[in-house]
Amino acid sequence: MRADLLAQLQRMQQCRLALVTGSAGYGKTTLLAQWRQACLKAGAEVAWLSLTADDKGYVDFCTALFAAMQRGGLPVEMDLPLENASAAALDASVAAIVEAAVDLPKDLYLLIDDYHHVEAPLAHKFMQKLLDQGPGNLHLVIASRVTPPLGLSRLRMMDQIVEVDSAGLPFDLAETRAFVDENLGPGKVNADELALIHELTSGWPSCIQLIVIMLKNRPETRAVLEDLVWRSSDLQTYLSEEVMAHLPADLSAFAEALSIFRRFNAPLARFVTEDAQAADLLKRMEDENLLIIRVDSDDRLSWFRFHPLFGEFLATRLARREPESVRELHRRASRWFADQGFLAEAVRHASAAEDVEFAASVIERAAPATWNLEYLGPTLNLLEHLPEETLFRHPRLLFIACLAVALTTRPAKAKAWLVALEAGAQSIHPEVARSLPLIHAAIAFQHDDTQRMIELLEPHRDASLENPFLQYMLLASLCSAYTAAGRYAEAKRLFDTHPVPPADEDNDMALVAQATRISVALLEGNVRETERVGSALLTRSVQSVGRHSISANICASVLADAYYELDRIDDARETIANRRGLLQSSGPDMLIRASLCRARLDLLQESPDAALSFLQRQIAHMRSMRQVRAVTHLLAEQVKVLLLKGDRTQARETFASLEEIAQAHPAEQGFKAEIPAFAALAKARLLRDEQPEEALRALQITRSHAEAFGRGRLAALADLLSAIIFADLKQTDDALVCLVRAVEAAHRLGLVRTFVDEGAPAGKLLARMVRERKFDGVTLQHATEIIDKFPDSAVTDGPMRRSSNSKLQPVLTQREVEILGLVAQAMSNKRIALTLNITLETVKWNLRNIFMKLGVSSRYDAMVWARKHELIE
Numbered sequence: 086m087r088a089d090l091l092a093q094l095q096r097m098q099q100c101r102l103a104l105v106t107g108s109a110g111y112g113k114t115t116l117l118a119q120w121r122q123a124c125l126k127a128g129a130e131v132a133w134l135s136l137t138a139d140d141k142g143y144v145d146f147c148t149a150l151f152a153a154m155q156r157g158g159l160p161v162e163m164d165l166p167l168e169n170a171s172a173a174a175l176d177a178s179v180a181a182i183v184e185a186a187v188d189l190p191k192d193l194y195l196l197i198d199d200y201h202h203v204e205a206p207l208a209h210k211f212m213q214k215l216l217d218q219g220p221g222n223l224h225l226v227i228a229s230r231v232t233p234p235l236g237l238s239r240l241r242m243m244d245q246i247v248e249v250d251s252a253g254l255p256f257d258l259a260e261t262r263a264f265v266d267e268n269l270g271p272g273k274v275n276a277d278e279l280a281l282i283h284e285l286t287s288g289w290p291s292c293i294q295l296i297v298i299m300l301k302n303r304p305e306t307r308a309v310l311e312d313l314v315w316r317s318s319d320l321q322t323y324l325s326e327e328v329m330a331h332l333p334a335d336l337s338a339f340a341e342a343l344s345i346f347r348r349f350n351a352p353l354a355r356f357v358t359e360d361a362q363a364a365d366l367l368k369r370m371e372d373e374n375l376l377i378i379r380v381d382s383d384d385r386l387s388w389f390r391f392h393p394l395f396g397e398f399l400a401t402r403l404a405r406r407e408p409e410s411v412r413e414l415h416r417r418a419s420r421w422f423a424d425q426g427f428l429a430e431a432v433r434h435a436s437a438a439e440d441v442e443f444a445a446s447v448i449e450r451a452a453p454a455t456w457n458l459e460y461l462g463p464t465l466n467l468l469e470h471l472p473e474e475t476l477f478r479h480p481r482l483l484f485i486a487c488l489a490v491a492l493t494t495r496p497a498k499a500k501a502w503l504v505a506l507e508a509g510a511q512s513i514h515p516e517v518a519r520s521l522p523l524i525h526a527a528i529a530f531q532h533d534d535t536q537r538m539i540e541l542l543e544p545h546r547d548a549s550l551e552n553p554f555l556q557y558m559l560l561a562s563l564c565s566a567y568t569a570a571g572r573y574a575e576a577k578r579l580f581d582t583h584p585v586p587p588a589d590e591d592n593d594m595a596l597v598a599q600a601t602r603i604s605v606a607l608l609e610g611n612v613r614e615t616e617r618v619g620s621a622l623l624t625r626s627v628q629s630v631g632r633h634s635i636s637a638n639i640c641a642s643v644l645a646d647a648y649y650e651l652d653r654i655d656d657a658r659e660t661i662a663n664r665r666g667l668l669q670s671s672g673p674d675m676l677i678r679a680s681l682c683r684a685r686l687d688l689l690q691e692s693p694d695a696a697l698s699f700l701q702r703q704i705a706h707m708r709s710m711r712q713v714r715a716v717t718h719l720l721a722e723q724v725k726v727l728l729l730k731g732d733r734t735q736a737r738e739t740f741a742s743l744e745e746i747a748q749a750h751p752a753e754q755g756f757k758a759e760i761p762a763f764a765a766l767a768k769a770r771l772l773r774d775e776q777p778e779e780a781l782r783a784l785q786i787t788r789s790h791a792e793a794f795g796r797g798r799l800a801a802l803a804d805l806l807s808a809i810i811f812a813d814l815k816q817t818d819d820a821l822v823c824l825v826r827a828v829e830a831a832h833r834l835g836l837v838r839t840f841v842d843e844g845a846p847a848g849k850l851l852a853r854m855v856r857e858r859k860f861d862g863v864t865l866q867h868a869t870e871i872i873d874k875f876p877d878s879a880v881t882d883g884p885m886r887r888s889s890n891s892k893l894q895p896v897l898t899q900r901e902v903e904i905l906g907l908v909a910q911a912m913s914n915k916r917i918a919l920t921l922n923i924t925l926e927t928v929k930w931n932l933r934n935i936f937m938k939l940g941v942s943s944r945y946d947a948m949v950w951a952r953k954h955e956l957i958e
Contacts, residue, residue, distance in 0.1 A: 087116050087260070088916040089253075094120050096247050097224050098192070101216055102240055105228040107251035108374040108392075109327040110291025113228040116249070117196050120226065129192040132157025136202045143205040147178070150197075154182065159193060161185040175207070179214045186223040193223050200229040209234050216240070231373045251374050255288030258659070259913030264290075266911075268297045280663030281310060284632070287392055295319050324398045328376065339366045340375065343391070344399035345414050345437070347430070350386045356421045357414055412438050423447045432463035441470045448482045457554055458593040458635055461489045477505050484517050484524075491527035492635075499528050519548075520555045526562050533673050533714050535755020538566035547582070557585075557594035561601045565674075568605050569755040571794035576605050591629040596636035600626065600643070604674070607643050610797025613835035615647040623660075638666055642678040649682050650798070652837040652874055654942040658686050673756065676707070677718045684722055685842070693730040697723065717746055717760045721767040728770055729844070740771050762790035762799070769806055777810045784810075801830040802839050809846045821859055824850065828860065832867035841874045848872065848879035873940035897956065901935050904928060905951040908944050909958070 094116075097103050103120075105113045114135075124131050134153035140146050154161050161182050186193055203209065213235050216225060227233065240246040256264065261283045265274055274282070286292040296310075299319070329337060342358045343349050355363035367389065370377050376395040380388040391399065404411050419435035420443075422428075428447060435444035444467050464485055468476070476483055483506050491499035503524055522541045529537040542563045550556040560583055567576035580602055589595045599622055606614040623640035630636060641660050648657035661679055680703045688696035700723045707715040720743040727736035747764035750757055765786035772780040784803045791800035804827035811820035828851075831840065840847050851872050854860060860868050872880055897905070900921075907917045914932070918925045936942060939950050951957045 086910070087112065087119060088910075088912055089257075089919055090116055090249055091119060091123060092916070092919040093249060093253075094123075094226075094247055097194070097226065099245075100240075100247050101219060101224065101245045102237075103224070103226040103247040103249070104232070104237070105226070105249045105254075106230070106232050106374060107249075107254040108230060108376045110289060110323065111251060111254040112290040113254065114198050115290070116254075117198055117226060117228050121194070121196055124192075124194045129194055130158040130189065132159065132193065132195045133198070134196065135198045136200060138202050141202050141204040143207040143211070146203055146205065146208040147211065154185075154195065157193065157195070158191075159185050159189060175211055175214065179211065179218055182215060183218055183220060183223075187220045189222060191222065194226060195223065196226045196228075198228045200227045200233055201231045203233070206234075251378075254290075256283070256290055256293065257288060257913060257915070258283050259911070259916075261286075261288060261293060263911040264293060265297060268294075269300060274300070276658045276662040278310060278663075280659070284663060286394065289392060289394070291323065292320060292394060295323070320394065321398065324395060328395070332375070336366060336369060336375075339363070340370065340391075341399045341403040342414060344396050344403060345411065345418065345434075346390070348380050348388045348390045350388050352386070353418070353421055357417045416440055419443060419447070429457070429459040429463050432467055436463060436467045436470060439470065441467060441475065445471065445475060445479045445482050448485060449479045458597070458630070461492065464489045465493065476502075477509075480506065480509055481517065484520075487524045488527065491524055491531065496528040496531040499524060503528075517552075519545075520550070520552075523555060523558055523562065526566075527558075530562065530565065530672060533569075533712075533756045535566050535569040535757070538562060538755075539570065542566065546579070553589060553592060554594050556583075557589075557592065557598045561594070561598040564598065564601045564605070566755070568601075568608055571796075573605055573609055573795055577602070591625065593630045593634060593636060596622070596626050596630060596634075597639060600636045600639035603640070604643050607646060607678075609795055610799070610801070610830070610834045610836070612647040612650045612798075615643060616651060616835075619644040619647060633664070633666060638664060639675060642675040642682075645682045646678045649685060650836060650838050652841065652936075652942045654686065654689060655944060657682060658690070673712050673715055676712065677715050680715070680719060681722055684719075684726070685838075688726060688729075693726050696726050697730075700726070713746060713750070714757055714760055717743060717763050720746075721763045724767040725770055733771075736771055740767055743767055758790060758794065762787045766799075766803070766806075769810075773806070773810055773813075777814055781807060781810055797830055797834050798836060798839060801827045801834070801836055804830070805840060805843060805847060809843070809850055812850050820850070821854065824854060825860065825864065828864050828868050828871070831871065832863050837871060837874055840871045845879040848875035849881070851875075852880040870937065873937075874942070875940075897935065897938065897951075898931075901931050901938075902951070902956050904931050905935065905947060906957045908932075909948045909952070 094103055097120075105116060107113055117133075121131050121133060132153045133156075134149055136146070136149065140149050151161060159182070212225075212233070215223075216235065219225070237246060258280070262279055265279060265282065266272075282293060282296055286296070300310075332340070339354070339358060339360065343354055346353070351364040351367050354367060355361065360366065371379070371389070376392040377389050378392065380390050390396070400411075415434045415438035419431050419438060419440060422431035422434060423443075431447045432444045435441070435447065444463075448464070464482075468486055468489070476486060483502060487499050487502045487506055490496075490502070503521075506524075507521060522545060526538045526541045529535075529541065542559060545559060546563060548559070550559065560579055564576045564579050567573070567579070580598075585592075585595045585599060590599075603615055603619045603622060606612075606618065619640055623637060623644055626634060626637040626640055641664055645657045645660040648654075648660060661682060664679070680700075684696045684700050684703075687699050700719050704716055704719045704723070707719065720739055723739050724736050724743065727733075727739060743764050747761045750760040753760060765783040769780040769783040769787070772783065784807050788800055788803035788807075790796070791803060804823040808820045808823035808827060811817075811823060827840075830836065840851065851868055855865065855868050855872060903921060904917055907920060912920065914925055914928045917923075918928045921928075932944070932947075935947050939947055941947050941950060948957070
């Protein structure tokens with residue numbers, strides 16, 4: 086059900102016209118069919134007319150229209166119209182319809198599908214008169230691939246039109262999920278696959294349907310989903326028959342030429358195709374909804390892009406038919422982009438044209454102030470085609486190349502090139518030469534050498550660089566280094582003394598710096614603050630520089646960790662879904678956060694074996710990248726899962742590998758100081774039952790590290806595990822001291838899963854301390870809230886007897902019950918807001934309250950609870 090769109094169409098009760106326009110396969114007919122059902126349920130009369138190419142003439146159109154009206158209950162009688170009907174005859178036909186509608190005691194909705202088939206000017210004139218003269222109870226609903234030539238401006242001025250266009254027709258992620266689950270069954274595709282499907286299709290309903298059919302017929306194709314979509318013969322046939330077959334030859338050739346671009350505009354199209362009518366052709370493409378999307382831009386030009394699948398389809402056709410022309414198009418495009426100052430796109434197209442010398446010269450002559458992170462991809466692609474001797478002849482290109490490989494987990498290559506760069510430093514722009522410590526720091530960052538980063542960057546902390554890219558890189562790098570060293574106040578002060586001006590807030594490297602800033606709160610353990618600031622920054626990063634940008638990935642890794650800790654499991658899974666770069670080629674801290682979050686979600690939502698399998702793959706990958714700290718974290722997590730599974734033998738073998746790493750790094754600084762601390766944590770888990778005293782000594786190592794580096798969440802975990810061991814040893818006072826300290830930290834920082842993930846030992850200890858009134862005030866309140874997050878079996882040894890404020894006795898408000906009812910209809914938060922006429926934030930706030938009251942972490946669990954207690958159907 087297209088609930089959002091149907092809510093928009095509800096305004097039709099006061100309007101003359103609803104116009105639904107969009108490309109083939111975007112669900113226009115389905116939407117009209119759903120609206121027809123809504124009208125019939127409301128007691129209105131409905132007439133439906135589906136047009137074909139045979140109805141393009143005036144007579145054929147009117148004949149079909151009159152027949153549809155009669156079927157819909159409008160007793161209209163008139164003579165058969167003529168192709169050359171006079172104005173008087175046309176007026177008479179309209180008058181007959183108006184008179185019949187006036188006498189109708191109900192509203193009449195006339196739904197006309199595929200109106201783009203109508204070509205006769207007289208037919209459009211007829212419809213215009215019907216719109217102008219129709220009574221208040223006659224409502225027209227038109228679906229078309231193109232905007233019909235009707236006078237819409239006046240209707241807009243009078244607020245007498247509801248418009249749904251190609252921007253509103255695609256599925257959002259929630260609708261994609263609902264559609265896939267309905268057709269394949271809930272849980273048949275995981276969150277990564279679902280996000281990939283949505284991203285590949287951009288919510289294009291017909292394409293999603295094709296994918297669902299393929300997955301239903303050939304489930305094994307899930308493993309090659311991305312390649313399967315691009316090469317699907319069904320998709321190729323659909324695009325050929327439903328889109329390309331209707332295009333004139335000149336428009337088809339023009340579209341194919343533009344398929345090489347990620348975005349395009351009229352001047353670019355005119356230059357590359359050498360077609361003086363390029364602007365008119367672009368307008369025709371937009372008017373005909375040719376799977377073309379208008380892209381927002383900072384300048385006054387209108388930029389466009391094709392739907393990704395359609396663009397790939399066109400590019401494949403072009404390359405198959407005219408391979409040589411493709412290279413020439415790329416060559417011309419590189420010149421145009423270079424002349425306009427679009428460095429990244431100029432380099433990308435020059436590389437595609439195999440014109441590497443021109444690509445190198447573009448970077449060489451570009452002003453440093455124009456650099457941004459978007460250059461990394463084209464630069465790396467260029468480097469694959471560029472001989473090193475050519476690279477070394479272009480010092481500025483060599484500088485960017487060093488930055489690119491240093492920032493993308495290839496520090497060894499960066500280090501080798503840096504030698505050549507420093508040998509010719511006198512030929513580089515002075516500001517670039519002064520920025521060489523940034524490359525050294527980027528290499529040190531990949532090696533987790535925090536102290537080296539501080540030594541390199543601190544002398545330049547207050548330097549003012551003209552190049553914003555380098556300025557914000559310095560800010561982000563030093564913030565990361567200070568944070569790793571536990572120097573949070575200094576990390577925050579960097580942004581007080583070097584604030585990001587409003588004009589630069591959406592600069593890609595400035596966004597990276599701001600994303601690094603929110604990681605400060607996370608490492609301190611303050612997940613509430615992380616979630617508050619991080620969610621807004623992630624949204625801004627996606628809107629400004631894209632979902633797979635570096636800043637968006639940093640935000641996603643931080644925010645997913647915070648969501649998981651807050652027990653917002655669905656949000657955590659969705660945040661990291663289909664972010665392959667996070668798990669493969671990120672900086673060390675991002676890799677660790679994303680990998681641990683993914684493993685914990687697999688454990689929670691799938692099985693211990695699924696989590697262990699993922700951890701094993703990631704450990705092998707981290708070892709190949711020589712990310713020793715990341716290996717430490719994942720081995721410690723593996724020990725935890727193996728113990729949960731009851732496999733102590735394998736847990737001991739895993740710990741042996743972990744202990745070997747810890748012994749090789751006994752006295753590290755910065756981030757690497759985590760290595761012995763997390764090895765000690767794993768040791769405490771392993772020895773808790775067999776050698777509790779040794780386990781407590783290991784936990785003291787972990788806690789000392791947490792205190793020294795200000796890691797609040799780690800300190801709370803060490804206290805919690807210590808409390809459990811003290812309780813097992815019957816040392817109640819010691820257990821209470823540690824537990825109170827842990828719960829106080831949890832209240833201050835917003836910790837939940839730190840406790841819940843420790844299972845029954847933590848749950849039963851907390852419940853016992855609450856029953857014995859060992860807590861009071863806010864500590865008691867937060868302890869009770871945490872207890873309600875545990876499964877019942879994890880907090881009691883016998884029959885369930887929970888206090889009156891437990892999750893077994895929640896009281897939901899009427900609004901909360903209404904929201905749960907709409908959740909049960911698979912509505913997104915946005916749909917719920919529209920349906921109840923409340924804000925999106927109000928919906929989210931109510932859902933958070935529902936989750937807290939019911940002690941659940943997902944919309945599905947809340948819905949199941951409400952159905953079980955007969956609050957909703």
